[in-house]
Amino acid sequence: MENKEINVFIISYNRLTYLKKLVDWLVKADFKKIHIVDNASTYLPLLKYFEKTKAKVHRLEKNWGHLAVWECGKFEAILKKENYIVSDCDVLPVEECPLNVTSYFKKILDQYSSFTKVGFGLKIDDLPEKYVFRENVLKWEKQFWKKKIAPGLYEASIDTTFAFYRPGIFPDEKKWWKAIRTDAPYLARHLPWYEDSNDLSAEEIYYQKNLRNRDSFWSVVEVEKLKKYNRELFFELTEVRKSFSWKFLRWLYFFLGLFFGEKLKDKFNNQEFFLCGKNDRSELQKENKKLLVELDKIYSTKGWIFLEKMKKIFQK
Template structure:
């Protein structure tokens, strides 16, 4: 690297005819059929950048084009290799991978001590696909996609034109999730509140990659980081050390000054209802930064709270007296919780531990004559006895009749929680989970308020038969469609996790609504901190095969899922 350290203006740009020739040059532009490469070498730290939708839109009509992040690389005195696709094609031609492989073969990357592949969105997809081609390289991906193939990622519908226009069938580099395991280290930044970005991030897990969540930054998260003045610090840290230290997070405190972040944050605060913290946040944003939308959000929030209070008064639906004035912690300590149990040790133990971890102290397990020896040992253990009490039912009643037994207890008249054990409950749950469930049931006039069940195809086998001959997708999709407010859906709940929300003005008890659980008015909450996972639907659940086999062999018609699975297996023979 004979010219490293010279100002860019003193370097002569060369236009090599081949990449084998380019590999020995300090400054070049290589013209490809689908993807150009622009290189400027300054030091032994190299940024390999990939243009994205926004950078392509900002290009002049005629080239050569400045690589994405070129100015920042120059400010940091870093070398840069800009991968510049001619179109918004997500680098879905064979050319980019072959170009990188050729440069690697001819020793281009050997001259650098630090190499960081960087991309956002479309460019993030490419960075994750190709970083593993260069040993020792790390990656920094902002809001990346894993693929636009809708069979692999059916949740991704934001980019219909490139999905139709370009090749999303050829296997090579079709799915970045197949290649992240080859990367030596790096970070993926995304906003967990952007559904598609969060689902892609779940698919892009690898031991060497760290996932960094920046809520309220939206898909254009990198712009929030840049507006905070933290982007150059971030690139420098990750390129030179591969670690993220506190200096970055100190600079990210300035995100309040980003109007996009502030608006998304305040809208989320307002969606949780009128309260002193939400009002204070609006006031601070208005007074400090002069955001007019902060004042508007505050006014709408207060007006909505007044309307809800008036509506509740008109309906005569006050909250149960016993929760009046109690904190969330106190409600969790007092509210009766019942867990149905039958021959499932791992599921039940995990559920009991979840309730204990999150402060629920009035926990009762209703066991339906289980015969699994290891479960019986667990019931006798101090670990179980310190967290819950056991009620051994006289027969295998099944979940619905067990629920009826639980609801006979007069202490349940003020509200109670009932759940099956085979759920991965929210981790962590919303900090005001039970308080909000009571509030939503009263506000929308529903007796049962449940948790939504995830149908994320990255973790859930949505094609698995779950009821009669119907798949998870066929059964569950409809429960995410009929919204009564943002993230809250009119949807039946059976014995899956729900809160019974009584009315102080109504003398009926829970069992007075009847045993047909699907007919009791109910809603499910699909907001952050309220989404559970039905573990039998997972692509792969960590449960002992012997335990699972014992459960299947000893379960009768009380489990519609087991009945459907047995029928499906019999039909496939």
């Protein structure tokens, strides 16, 4: 399969510089079906770019967040039947990366039939000291380089960084996360990790000022916004743990764990979390990530997904 044959969806929101770099790389690599899926951006230079880019721009009526490609409902005909690529706009293949990414990723996915997607590993050995979350990133990303399954291939989950997808699998399914990351030379950079956190560009200041959801933890450096996210995540987890679904599943997994292994007990444990009262950006970001991981762990379990679907049916 060649690059020109596949649909590429780029998730966009109020960022021009990164988006343009990625689109330029895709054009250089001879991708022909480039879709910019824009989450109701308001940044004027970006809107002007939309008027002249050769990529097809889909302006959504609201900010659907990082899962916009799947949740907006506009692309189901492709998502259900064809291989496709999705990427955040702030991910860029490294200079040494070969251009034949579609054929390379497809070959891997064909070989490993139990996986849903194949994408770039993220380069982390050149992160600058000027990026305030550098140490947090290094600690977080190490987990994705532990499970080597073949030379140059690692089993590691992928969210919406650049990846090639098998059709018919959606984010509310656990297997959506089952992924392979590639090693050098098929690597990419997460561009916000290379910014000076104490000297943001006007574009980046606008982006952070206008964030309306929690999809950009690695970018946000403003203390008050990090504190706001911390409060939102903490109280969201508190409400989840008050719910019937969580209490029921906690006991269910506890008893299943007695018979089928300790790991099941941990799925709905009652680990304590606290509001972070510090003003240190790195500490706030670290605590926010812990809360987000705990929420994602709950939301992605089959039991939670099933009970939430049942709840919606009965509410109708």
